[in-house]
Amino acid sequence: MTVATALTVKTALADATARLGAAGIPDARRESRLLVAAALAWDAARVLGFPDVEMTPRARDRLENLIVRRSAHEPISRILGYREFWSLRFALSPDTLDPRPDSETLIEAALTALGDRDRAYRILDFGTGSGCLLLALLSELPNAIGTGIDLSDGALVTGRRNAAALGLEGRASFVCGNWGDGVSGQWDIILANPPYIAADEVDRLAPEVAQFEPRQALDGGADGLGAYRALAPAILRLLAPAGVALIEVGSGQAHKATGIMAAVGLALRAIRHDLSGVDRCLVLGRD
Numbered sequence: 001m002t003v004a005t006a007l008t009v010k011t012a013l014a015d016a017t018a019r020l021g022a023a024g025i026p027d028a029r030r031e032s033r034l035l036v037a038a039a040l041a042w043d044a045a046r047v048l049g050f051p052d053v054e055m056t057p058r059a060r061d062r063l064e065n066l067i068v069r070r071s072a073h074e075p076i077s078r079i080l081g082y083r084e085f086w087s088l089r090f091a092l093s094p095d096t097l098d099p100r101p102d103s104e105t106l107i108e109a110a111l112t113a114l115g116d117r118d119r120a121y122r123i124l125d126f127g128t129g130s131g132c133l134l135l136a137l138l139s140e141l142p143n144a145i146g147t148g149i150d151l152s153d154g155a156l157v158t159g160r161r162n163a164a165a166l167g168l169e170g171r172a173s174f175v176c177g178n179w180g181d182g183v184s185g186q187w188d189i190i191l192a193n194p195p196y197i198a199a200d201e202v203d204r205l206a207p208e209v210a211q212f213e214p215r216q217a218l219d220g221g222a223d224g225l226g227a228y229r230a231l232a233p234a235i236l237r238l239l240a241p242a243g244v245a246l247i248e249v250g251s252g253q254a255h256k257a258t259g260i261m262a263a264v265g266l267a268l269r270a271i272r273h274d275l276s277g278v279d280r281c282l283v284l285g286r287d
Helices: 009-022 028-040 044-049 057-071 076-080 101-113 132-140 153-165 199-204 226-238 254-264
Strands: 082-085 088-091 122-126 145-150 172-176 187-192 239-248 266-273 279-286
Touching: 009 028, 009 057, 028 044, 028 057, 028 076, 057 076, 076 082, 082 101, 082 132, 088 132, 088 153, 101 132, 101 187, 101 239, 101 266, 101 279, 122 132, 122 226, 132 145, 132 153, 132 172, 132 187, 145 153, 153 172, 187 226, 226 239, 226 254, 226 266, 239 266, 254 266, 254 279
Parallel strands: 122 145, 122 187, 145 172, 187 239
Antiparallel strands: 082 088, 239 279, 266 279
């Protein structure tokens, strides 16, 4: 009869780090700590504080499954089921894009563009996905209300779930729609993080993106700019006279996307850079 060797938190962390590193996962030790914590149902900070605790057989099995998944390049946020964005926790689903820190640039730009944060702004978020942009901005604007638009019913379910978890369900609604079709009224703030990867480039992206992100949230058509052409007239029609639109763009796309917006009468007010210095957000108003 073979007796299983005890596995402590310390040895589990070392093993997971080695295996993730061998699989080419960046920052393998940090991610291993997150996986060990998930297997134990602990807070990640506790892992380093209790290195000699023995893993139960059930926790060992859970950890093995998590390591296998991450070694296959499934994103850690997908494995854990959530992503931190704007210091808020957002649940994910297969129908939603994994929020990126780069997209926080839109929230920063919106808050810079606004004057009085206590005004009752009306916010419209195109392609809302998890609702991260809409809900992050609502968390900063206590009297604002907003609507998230998405083609995916699954994404809308996730957005509503996140609104409820953040206590914002009374100020956020989620509606199925194709960009501006069926949307009316005047909106003070319009947000959009549209798909902007050229169709023939999607499959060449990192496996964490190409294999696990919803393709419709990535594929921007032949040149990556298809969604901007569809959005431009909708933004012009729906943006209030003194309103501001904040649109995410991919690396190297700011000039062409600005031209698409200018062609319908939307004027560029500013371009905001992300933390890497990439032109990431167009700040637009009526011409």
